[in-house]
Amino acid sequence: MRSSLPASVASDIELRRSLIWVLAFLVTPGIMLSLQVVSRYAFAVHVQPSLVDTMTAALAIVFITYSGVATGLVAVFVWDALAFDRRDAMVLGPLPVRGTTVIAAKLGALGAFLLGTAIGTNALAAALFALVASGSKGFVAFGLHAVAQLTATVAAGVFIFSSLITIRGVLVFVRGLRLSAALGALMQLTFMGARCSRSSSSAGGAENNRGQCWRHQPPRLASNCVVSRPLRDIERQTDC
Amino acid sequence: MLDVQGLTKYYAGLPAIRDVSFTVRPGEVLGLLGPNGSGKSTTVKILTGLLRASSGTITFDGRPISSDLAAHKAILGYVPEEAHLYSYMTGPEYLQLVGRLRNIPDARLDEKIERLLRLLDIYDDRYQTMSAYSKGMRQKILIAAAVLHNPRLVVFDEPFSGLDVSAARVLKAFVRALTEEGKVVVFSSHVLEVVEQVCSRVVILKEGRVVGHDSVDRLREMMHLPSLDAVFATLVVEQNADQRSRQILDAMKA
Numbered sequence: 002m003r004s005s006l007p008a009s010v011a012s013d014i015e016l017r018r019s020l021i022w023v024l025a026f027l028v029t030p031g032i033m034l035s036l037q038v039v040s041r042y043a044f045a046v047h048v049q050p051s052l053v054d055t056m057t058a059a060l061a062i063v064f065i066t067y068s069g070v071a072t073g074l075v076a077v078f079v080w081d082a083l084a085f086d087r088r089d090a091m092v093l094g095p096l097p098v099r100g101t102t103v104i105a106a107k108l109g110a111l112g113a114f115l116l117g118t119a120i121g122t123n124a125l126a127a128a129l130f131a132l133v134a135s136g137s138k139g140f141v142a143f144g145l146h147a148v149a150q151l152t153a154t155v156a157a158g159v160f161i162f163s164s165l166i167t168i169r170g171v172l173v174f175v176r177g178l179r180l181s182a183a184l185g186a187l188m189q190l191t192f193m194g195a196r197c198s199r200s201s202s203s204a205g206g207a208e209n210n211r212g213q214c215w216r217h218q219p220p221r222l223a224s225n226c227v228v229s230r231p232l233r234d235i236e237r238q239t240d241c
Numbered sequence: 242m243l244d245v246q247g248l249t250k251y252y253a254g255l256p257a258i259r260d261v262s263f264t265v266r267p268g269e270v271l272g273l274l275g276p277n278g279s280g281k282s283t284t285v286k287i288l289t290g291l292l293r294a295s296s297g298t299i300t301f302d303g304r305p306i307s308s309d310l311a312a313h314k315a316i317l318g319y320v321p322e323e324a325h326l327y328s329y330m331t332g333p334e335y336l337q338l339v340g341r342l343r344n345i346p347d348a349r350l351d352e353k354i355e356r357l358l359r360l361l362d363i364y365d366d367r368y369q370t371m372s373a374y375s376k377g378m379r380q381k382i383l384i385a386a387a388v389l390h391n392p393r394l395v396v397f398d399e400p401f402s403g404l405d406v407s408a409a410r411v412l413k414a415f416v417r418a419l420t421e422e423g424k425v426v427v428f429s430s431h432v433l434e435v436v437e438q439v440c441s442r443v444v445i446l447k448e449g450r451v452v453g454h455d456s457v458d459r460l461r462e463m464m465h466l467p468s469l470d471a472v473f474a475t476l477v478v479e480q481n482a483d484q485r486s487r488q489i490l491d492a493m494k495a
């Protein structure tokens with residue numbers, strides 16, 4: 002079967018598998034989160050306009066935190082591939098390619114990957130939010146809201162990504178590869194925990210919808226609180 | 242002509258090679274021989290521009306390679322000892338990457354890649370990523386990548402690693418064919434039989450120094466020894482192989 006496929010299909014299949022993984026693990030929770038909070042926001046826009054400013058601030062924290070956690074999670078899993086390693090040296094070293102070209106290519110790939118991840122994980126949430134926030138004000142208002150949210154969330158992702166890569170780079174430079182590798186594993190665990198606690202926060206939110214007040218929930222991870230507290234603020238304002 | 246004079250390399254103050262000198266003319270294959278740690282790989286990496294020498298000069302056709310390293314790499318083909326590849330790519334994709342970085346026009350590149358893959362018996366595996374390749378298949382990709390641009394200087398570092406018998410026979414014949422084309426070939430290995438078959442001259446390294454440098458026949462004649470293996474044993478090997486093997490056996494049984 003494989004011999005009938007065009008030349009670059011095999012690696013395309015691997016790429017698609019990776020994209021599906023990213024979609025399932027990062028984008029799906031984002032969609033669920035958006036649906037959960039945006040519906041309440043829509044309710045406030047139409048029924049309780051006095052809550053809109055407070056809810057907008059809370060939503061900003063929710064989406065920015067989500068973007069930071071999602072992009073950070075991707076960063077700590079891929080940062081080894083973004084460094085110039087021994088394999089790069091052995092493959093590219095004997096080729097007539099100047100060092101500046103290699104560095105520019107690495108930075109270009111880093112930028113494209115970062116923007117792709119940040120936009121991919123935040124685009125749908127931005128569209129949903131813009132749809133509700135713009136109401137019946139037309140396409141321009143929708144576009145402005147979407148661009149504003151995308152800019153804020155992508156900037157948050159870029160900040161977290163750049164911070165992590167910088168910390169990693171400094172650690173490699175100052176303390177060597179062993180410590181930075183150990184830190185890499187720790188960071189993967191931390192961001193995975195943050196991502197998973199975000200899922201449990203969504204589940205908790207669903208329970209709250211059935212009438213439980215946020216003050217009676219047991220404390221969770223700090224990262225969870227950053228996201229879940231504004232979420233519960235929104236729920237409290239529309240429920241309690 | 243490749244001319245290496247007084248090549249010396251220090252790692253953290255410790256000498257890896259000292260005062261290594263040799264020349265290789267077009268149509269010659271120079272064998273680099275030596276035990277582990279003798280400095281073969283260091284010499285090869287300096288020749289390919291992967292390392293800078295602490296001192297000494299390398300010139301190709303009278304021009305120092307350090308004056309324009311990119312130009313030197315443009316005429317160089319290098320088969321490294323270890324198969325470092327982007328294993329998430331397929332073989333043709335990897336060769337396309339290498340070919341494009343060497344500025345080979347796309348149409349000619351595609352045709353060359355297909356021909357090389359067929360000739361190296363990996364055409365049927367062209368849709369698999371290289372992570373699924375055997376060691377021998379990866380080695381064939383490295384060989385194809387090294388000669389894709391018709392280089393004038395070809396450096397082989399243990400090129401037979403992982404190759405099966407028939408592929409090894411083809412490669413030996415290919416190395417000889419390169420010399421007929423007037424290429425300058427440097428061949429680093431510790432497989433003495435292969436070096437004896439393909440190399441016109443050998444440089445024998447021991448602890449970073451040249452301890453023998455001549456044609457295989459001259460070395461045999463001068464030392465009144467029957468084979469390159471015997472020459473190598475006399476110049477380099479300090480341990481009696483039989484005695485050492487018995488000691489290992491004793492240690493195993495103890």
